[in-house]
Amino acid sequence: QDVIGFRGTRQAGIITAAQDRLHFCAFDVITDDRAALVALLKRWTTAAERMTRGEQTTPDGAVGLGDYTPPADTGEALGLSASKLTLTIGFGPGLFGPTPAFPDARDRFGLGARRPAALTQLPAFPAERLDPDRSYGDICVQACADDPQVAVHAIRNLARMGFGVVSVRWSQLGFGRTSSTTTSQTTPRNMFGFKDGTNNVRAENTDLLERWVWVKPEDNPASAQWLTGGTYLVARRIRMDIEPWDRGNLLEQEQIIGRTKGEGAPLGQDKEFDAPDFNITSKGSPLIPMTAHVRLAHPDQNNGVRLLRRGYNFTDGSDGFGHLDAGLFFLAFCRDIGKQFVPMQTKLATRDALTEYLIPNGAAAFAIPPGLRDGEWWGQHLF
Numbered sequence: 001q002d003v004i005g006f007r008g009t010r011q012a013g014i015i016t017a018a019q020d021r022l023h024f025c026a027f028d029v030i031t032d033d034r035a036a037l038v039a040l041l042k043r044w045t046t047a048a049e050r051m052t053r054g055e056q057t058t059p060d061g062a063v064g065l066g067d068y069t070p071p072a073d074t075g076e077a078l079g080l081s082a083s084k085l086t087l088t089i090g091f092g093p094g095l096f097g098p099t100p101a102f103p104d105a106r107d108r109f110g111l112g113a114r115r116p117a118a119l120t121q122l123p124a125f126p127a128e129r130l131d132p133d134r135s136y137g138d139i140c141v142q143a144c145a146d147d148p149q150v151a152v153h154a155i156r157n158l159a160r161m162g163f164g165v166v167s168v169r170w171s172q173l174g175f176g177r178t179s180s181t182t183t184s185q186t187t188p189r190n191m192f193g194f195k196d197g198t199n200n201v202r203a204e205n206t207d208l209l210e211r212w213v214w215v216k217p218e219d220n221p222a223s224a225q226w227l228t229g230g231t232y233l234v235a236r237r238i239r240m241d242i243e244p245w246d247r248g249n250l251l252e253q254e255q256i257i258g259r260t261k262g263e264g265a266p267l268g269q270d271k272e273f274d275a276p277d278f279n280i281t282s283k284g285s286p287l288i289p290m291t292a293h294v295r296l297a298h299p300d301q302n303n304g305v306r307l308l309r310r311g312y313n314f315t316d317g318s319d320g321f322g323h324l325d326a327g328l329f330f331l332a333f334c335r336d337i338g339k340q341f342v343p344m345q346t347k348l349a350t351r352d353a354l355t356e357y358l359i360p361n362g363a364a365a366f367a368i369p370p371g372l373r374d375g376e377w378w379g380q381h382l383f
């Protein structure tokens with residue numbers, strides 16, 4: 001029961017109950033040879049499906065090729081179960097030729113007309129410090145599993161198979177989910193110690209998923225219908241200023257988020273899942289401050305806009321000054337990045353009190369195709 005089906009209407013890893021661990025990888029395509037890229041996508045599909053069943057990348061595996069050949073599988077997942085591994089592929093803006101942000105990108109594979117309408121690079125936002133070596137990418141693979149070694153093994157082997165066709169641009173490990181994507185899950189906590197994912201879009205919210213997550217035929221011209229039934233992914237590495245945060249008093253922390261730290265209830269309410277009431281005041285001031293994160297991110301304040309958040313905590317050791325290099329690797333799926341993520345992030349970046357403690361230093365956007373039917377391979381309807 002720890003195998004998540006690889007094929008289906010949607011790719012696994014979106015509304016799948018969020019697993020505990022993440023290895024996310026962004027690749028650059030380093031060839032102009034369309035046939036080589038297609039061949040890799042086919043080989044990747046076979047290996048990915050095998051790994052999600054708990055098998056090695058190929059039947060030869062770690063020891064089957066004999067003494068004088070590098071093993072086909074690197075071997076570190078031998079003896080481990082599938083651990084709910086999901087592998088989710090996405091395609092980045094640069095694959096489709098030049099964009100305003102990347103005027104020099106070439107349309108190497110004749111995909112210009114196939115670009116989905118909402119697939120552009122993210123605009124620059126205030127207060128971010130993007131590192132190009134932690135941003136962008138032509139292809140992403142999100143590996144989620146309940147065992148970190150299984151997720152790392154999957155990305156490592158896909159990267160290895162891609163030699164000469166793709167190269168790893170950046171990758172990010174995540175060690176604890178920061179959202180719930182089904183109603184059966186308890187709400188986890190982020191690195192600021194607050195419950196995160198309380199008011200998320202979940203697998204059971206089919207109406208919300210249709211409205212805010214899955215791409216519809218009318219969203220794209222005929223040439224980009226390959227994305228119908230898929231979605232878009234925004235990935236942002238948001239470093240959190242842990243030490244200054246830890247010096248803030250409890251009331252201040254709760255007012256920045258707009259929820260209590262213990263229960264996770266909206267300020268002025270008792271229970272985690274009580275609806276926030278933004279009109280309650282105390283001595284003339286709103287209990288949930290005008291600059292609180294949950295007020296500014298709430299659908300009532302954003303023309304109803306929702307995102308499916310599926311991020312992870314990360315800690316990449318310390319930074320040489322004794323500060324934790326830790327934060328939230330924000331992952332959010334939505335039907336239109338420009339109409340959903342961009343306006344919300346623009347508002348948060350300028351008005352959210354939380355922004356003072358955040359340093360976004362990586363960002364990328366990808367189109368996430370729908371799931372595969374039997375016999376299909378990753379990207380088949382695009383190429």
Ligand code: HEM
Nearest residue numbers: 190194195196197198199238257294297298299328344345
């Ligand atoms: C809600 C933390 C970044 C969008 C929340 C909540 C917390 C939180 C504690 C309340 C619980 C919940 O409903 O999930 C953080 C932290 C962030 C971060 C620590 C950065 C390190 C972002 C970003 C966005 C975002 C970048 C989108 C641009 C939302 C939304 C909600 C939310 C839509 C739900 C609001 C509601 O409907 O009540 N976040 N968040 N968050 N956050 Fe964030």
